[in-house]
Amino acid sequence: MSKILEGLKYSESHEWVKVDGNTAYIGVSDFAQKEMGDITYVDMPEEGDDVMAGEEFGALESVKASSELISPVSGTVLAVNSELEDAPEKVNEDAYGAWIIKVAMSNEGELDALMDAAGYKALIGE
Amino acid sequence: MxxxxxxxxxxxxxxxxxxxxxxxxxxxxxxxxxxxxxxxxxxxxxxxxxxxxxxxxxHMGEIFVKGPQAEAFINHIFTNEIRGFEPGKVLYGMMCYPDGGVVDDLLVYREYLADHFLLVVNAANIAKDFAWIQEQAKGFDCVLDNASDRxxxxxxxxxxxxxxxxxxxxxxxxxxxxxxxxxxxxxxxxxxxxxxxxxxxxxxxxxxxxxxxxxxxxxxxxxxxxxxxxxxxxxxxxxxAGLPLYGDELSPEISPVMAGLGMFCKYDKDFIGKEALLEQKAGNVAKKLVGIEIEDKAIPRAGYPVELEDGREVGVVTTGYHSISLDKSICFALVDKEFSALDTPLWIRIRKKVFPGKVVKKRFYQTNYKK
The missing domain is CATH 3.30.1360.120 (Probable tRNA modification gtpase trme; domain 1)
Structure with a gap:
């Protein structure tokens, strides 16, 4: 059983969003990290880059596969979690603690298109 | 059936x-x-x-070949030289098409019984290989047995x-x-x-x-x-260990010469594909398989483009990993021949970014075989 945190928003491509005012922290769900297996590299954008809802902003790499990261919201990258550069395994260890990027949202209305915990639980069907 | x-x-x-x-x-x-x-x-x-x-x-395929002309037949379809190799020995090589493209890479076992051989082929190619072998065996006095299911x-x-x-x-x-x-x-x-x-x-x-x-x-x-x-x-x-996988580093389009496996082709005998491979060996080949190491943890995956500094595409990655034993991002890539020399600088496009690297030896890891 994968862990799903209440109070977060979830996308169909398994990213989570934690909203703090106009700021969105974005990571991947526990389900996603389990599916990937041991994550060996996190490809992240740079501070100041723009991200678009529904578009790729980076990737997770395991030994065998790479998986695109899709931004659930549009905005500007305020920070990337540089800790993941040397310790990508933190995504496996604590998927909800290991945020990947922090975004200043340009359209908070986009959050309405995302799922809550119950909706995401139904999506992954566990 | x-x-x-x-x-x-x-x-x-x-x-x-x-x-x-x-x-x-x-x-x-x-x-x-x-x-x-x-x-x-x-x-x-x-x-x-x-x-x-x-x-x-x-899942691998096993095909037994026996008969008075089994040796002559295998030597006709196999790039390596099996004459003079003793019972109990195993030899690696390829079967090629007349144009030098590869039907499959395989092991040939010379059995202890005279005129008995075992061919071990790739799982994905069992049906194709057996059909190819049967077709080529016409006119040779030998018996074929696809024992893969047994x-x-x-x-x-x-x-x-x-x-x-x-x-x-x-x-x-x-x-x-x-x-x-x-x-x-x-x-x-x-x-x-x-x-x-x-x-x-x-x-x-x-x-x-x-x-x-x-x-x-x-x-x-x-x-x-x-x-x-x-x-x-x-x-x-x-x-x-620098070993090719059929479908990635060897294929009907990637010959042993392109893949750098010429040492498993013996040209002082006749075999299917020899003329084409000799021509390629003489320099008439457009692409070469190389190893590339990049200076980043990003992972070059199969299908990613290999470029020059100016963005011109000169090749494609065939297999790549962040190597577990070496802690380096490395790949095999098929590149235009003029960029295949050791230490040639090459760039790999990984999603939106381009990473600099250079051509290195394909055997990334020092193998530990029993002598």
Missing amino acids: SDSIITTELQKTCLYDAHLALNAKMSPFAGFMMPIQYDTITVEHLAVREKVGMFDVS IGQIAVQGPEAEKTVIEVLGYKEAADLGFYTFCDVEYNGERLILSRTGYTGEDGFELYTTPENIVEIWDRLLKAGVQPCGLGCRDTLRFE
Whole structure:
């Protein structure tokens, strides 16, 4: 059983969003990290880059596969979690603690298109 | 049954139930439902590099060839030279089309019985290979037997492989086998081919016997603590050791000369594809397979473009990983010949970014074969 945190928003491509005012922290769900297996590299954008809802902003790499990261919201990258550069395994260890990027949202209305915990639980069907 | 019927149903090896019992992550490969991993790929990879691991390779194909002209026939379709090589020896090489493209890469075993040979081919190519071999065998006095469904195979690989085969299975003969040799032993009164071969860059053995025996042997090795290993680490291991995978580094479009495997082609005899390969060898070849190392942790994957500094595309990645044993991002790539020399700077496009790298030797990892 994968862990799903209440109070977060979830996308169909398994990213989570934690909203703090106009700021969105974005990571991947526990389900996603389990599916990937041991994550060996996190490809992240740079501070100041723009991200678009529904578009790729980076990737997770395991030994065998790479998986695109899709931004659930549009905005500007305020920070990337540089800790993941040397310790990508933190995504496996604590998927909800290991945020990947922090975004200043340009359209908070986009959050309405995302799922809550119950909706995401139904999506992954566990 | 007709060969023209296309079936999408996946085959199972004799160890299918054993994989499910171990909760393996299963995936289709070469028409078979195969285990990708039981633990993490890293754990399994390191077990083989440091101790011992075992693989279900029962999906591989076995074709027996016998008869007065078996040797002449195999030498006609095989790039390597089998005349003069003794019973008990194993030889690697390819079967090529007349244009030099590769039908398959394979092992040829010269059996202890005169005029008897065993060909071990890739799972994905069994039907294609057997049809090709049958077609070419016309006019040769030899008998072909595709025994792929009657033979299972386990690979026991790693520095402790010899100890394992001797102590767990009781085959003291293992100690006397050199790399790329085999002997015949028995298991439950049935023949077992004990072969000192493998696809990992480590010392090891491949055991061929009946499916029933394979199931029992797997179970004994498992109880003795041998790490079960899936196709995931089989690929990371063979890649580090510079070994090609048919479909990625060899294909109807990628010849042995392009892949840098010319040493397995012997031109002082006739074989199908020889003329084309000789021409390629003389310089008439557009692409070469190289190793590339990049200075980043980003991972070059199959299909990613290889570029020059100005963005001109000069090749494509065929296999790539962040190497587990070397902690480097490396790949095989097929590139325009003029950029294939060692140390040539090349760039790899990984999603939106471009990473600088250089051409390095394809054998990334120092192999540890038994002399």
